[in-house]
Amino acid sequence: MRSRNPVFSRRGFSRDNGYAGFNAAPQAGGPAVATQGNPYAQGTQGTPYAQPVGNPYAQNPYAQQDQQYGAPPQAPATADRMTMDDVVIRTASTLGVLVVTAALAWALLPVDDANIGRSIGFGIGAAVIGMVLALVQSFKRKASPALILTYAAFEGVFLGVISSVVDNRIADGAAMQAVIGTMAVFAGVLIAYKAGWIRVNRRFYGFVMAAALGFVFLMMVNLMFAVFGGGDGLGFRSGTLGVVFGIVGIILGACFLAMDFKQVEDGLAYGAPREEAWLAAFGLTLTLVWLYLEFLRLIAILNSND
Secondary structure (H helix, E strand, O other), rough: OOOOOEEEEEEOOOOOOOEEEEOOOOOOOOOOOOOOOOOOOOOOOOOOOOOOOOOOOOOOOOOOHHHHHOOOOOOOOOEEEEEEEHHHHHHHHHHHHHHHHHHHHHHHHHOOOOOHHHHHHHHHHHHHHHHHHHHHHHHHHOHHHHHHHHHHHHHHHHHHHHHHOOOHHHHOOHHHHHHHHHHHHHHHHHHHHHHHOOOOHHHHHHHHHHHHHHHHHHHHHHHHHHHHOOOOOOOOOHHHHHHHHHHHHHHHHHHHHHHHHHHHHHHHHHHHHEOOOHHHHHHHHHHHHHHHHHHHHHHHHHOOOO
């Protein structure tokens, strides 16, 4: 998927936007933003986070004029628009499904010597299905709650299996440590964002996307060397180099969270339709999964080096 998340993209609050994200998303090759057909980009010279001339969701015919005179953007004259409660409830529902299926996978798919092969097979299959579902949602023009929740269910199976493998065979307590680490990063980024210590602008977005593309490219090269050459490929996921890349992955995940918060904030400010709350939940879930996996991988590397 294209988007703030390096693995997946998702549609956004822009009605005519053909890409993912709650605002305009850049082309996969860099931070440049297409402005044609993008209501957020009008009058912003391609800056995805610049203030638009008018509210794309405003039904008030005087909204454009009000904006010119410095009045705050007008929300639609209907109550059927997204609220923070909607975002919280949808995100909790999506994460709830993911946690439940992860717990079931942990309990029902043992990773002892006799069953580990079968369990890992189920986990990989669930990961592939989850990725396909996420890609389908990213190209849909509207949010599909059933599709998003189904994605969460399969992703939970994968996380349950991989967490059980690491926790039971590599590092006891790794799963709980990864959960605590993910929650700590989420809380820290949220506090820093609300306090204004993190400012998501064009420069921030361009830097993070460039770093993410480089990170993903190196991981893909490492995977190819591991598949065809055996071992750990170029060593990006083991030893000291693996620890460094694990920390970089966590930092990138924190940056993605900041951009997710900015997207939600913009959707609320411009009165996005209520159904867009599902996209907010989808995006936040993707980023939290990314963070959790990076923490889990880092813990496994640190313990395997002991």
